[in-house]
Structure formats: C-alpha cells, structure tokens
Amino acid sequence: MARRVLVIGLAVTGAAVVRYCLDRGDDVTVIDDRPDGDAAWRETAEQVRAAGVEVVAAPEPSHAAALAASVDLVVPSPGVPERHAAIAAARRHGVPVRSEIDLAGEVAATAGRPALVAVTGTNGKTTVTTLATDMLVRAGVRAVAAGNIGRPLLEAVHDDAAVVVAEVSSFQLAFTEHLVPRAAALLNLGPDHLDWHRTFEAYARAKANVFAHQRGDDVLVFNADDPVVA
Known part of the structure; x- marks a missing residue:
C-alpha cells in the first residue's frame, strides 16, 4: 500500500x-x-x-x-x-x-534473502565488515559489503548476493525496530557521539538494537570478557 x-x-x-x-x-x-x-x-x-x-x-x-x-x-x-x-x-x-537500514531489513525479510550480517561497535566496524566480506567471498559465497561503509544497505539488498555484510552506526540503529540480522557483531563500546545521544546509556541502547530483534537461531558475536559489552 x-x-x-x-x-x-x-x-x-x-x-x-x-x-x-x-x-x-x-x-x-x-x-x-x-x-x-x-x-x-x-x-x-x-x-x-x-x-x-x-x-x-x-x-x-x-x-x-x-x-x-x-x-x-x-x-x-x-x-x-x-x-x-x-x-x-x-x-x-x-x-x-525508521532508518534506511530498518527498511532494508524489512525488504530482506520479506524476500527471504539476502542473509544479513550486521557489524557495529565504537571502533573497528569498517575493518571487520571488510574482512568478513572478503572471507565470505574467498569461501565461495556471493557476499557484498554495505551500510555505513559506503553503499546504502537499501540498495545492496536488491543485489544478487547471498549475504550482505553491513556496517551499521548508532545513528542508524537508534531508529531500528525491524532489522533482524542472521548474524550480528557488537565489537566494543566506548563514549562516542554523546552530542547526539546525550548519554552513554542512550548510545549503548542504540547499539544494542543490532541484536534486539534476533531470533533463537540467529548468531551474536561479542566479547564476553568485556564488562561494558557483556
């Protein structure tokens, strides 16, 4: 409609x-x-x-x-x-x-493809997104990188890719309710963008949306030894 x-x-x-x-x-x-x-x-x-x-x-x-x-x-x-x-x-x-990545997540869920991998954290997002995409490609998987790394996720989900690895920011995640990544990575958390989020707690809540709507068989990767992330 x-x-x-x-x-x-x-x-x-x-x-x-x-x-x-x-x-x-x-x-x-x-x-x-x-x-x-x-x-x-x-x-x-x-x-x-x-x-x-x-x-x-x-x-x-x-x-x-x-x-x-x-x-x-x-x-x-x-x-x-x-x-x-x-x-x-x-x-x-x-x-x-709703953010652009939220709309993209809805498109992927409705179509049943591609599988989404979402990477967030205060530092290292681009590096991990790039490495994960390269690993998938070298393993023979049709994978592309998108999101905050450059190309909008809403475009990438229409590609003929089996997996889209998305770098997602706290700005995007703050307005996300329907993004359900098959795998998500929360790398780390430190005070950042507090001029936008106002408090560290609000910033952390936005980041947590990367896994907030995952299902029982989805995967979350995080550092259990990091007291802030865990």
Missing part, C-alpha cells in the same frame, strides 16, 4: 530511500536543512523533483514539524538528531520513525 513518506536529508542515504519509496509507489517529500547544498546535492534534488518529489530546502522548524505530522512514515538520514523538529513532531503524533 502506498504511503506518504517524509525523508530527512538528501545525501547518499536519503537519495536511496527516495528511490526505494518511489519504486513502491509512495508519495515522497524531502526536507534538507542545507539551503542549496553542493553541486551533487543540487543535481540529486533536480532528479527527484523531476520524478514528482517535493524537496523543501532549509524549512522552518514549524514547517518541518507540520510535514512530519501529516505523513505515514519519517525516514531520517544518519546523523539527523533525535531533537530535529520533524522527528520530535512525528513522535508526538505517533508517526513511525
């Missing part, structure tokens, strides 16, 4: 969300706090406008809040703070706020 979707941010992740929503027939509006953006942003904005998307640059907080209150779904780009007027309004009005 078509939805009214508000996407916050029109960089790489936001553009991937817009394309996905348009493909499924959603009515999409984009807001971006940058008045004009760089040349790449302007080109992307022109492309999505040509596809019928309304792009609102630098909206007043009241306008952003009104837009969020009038839609069925809000999808913030990574790094958009929880205190953003659109997110705050969505939560006041009961509008779901």
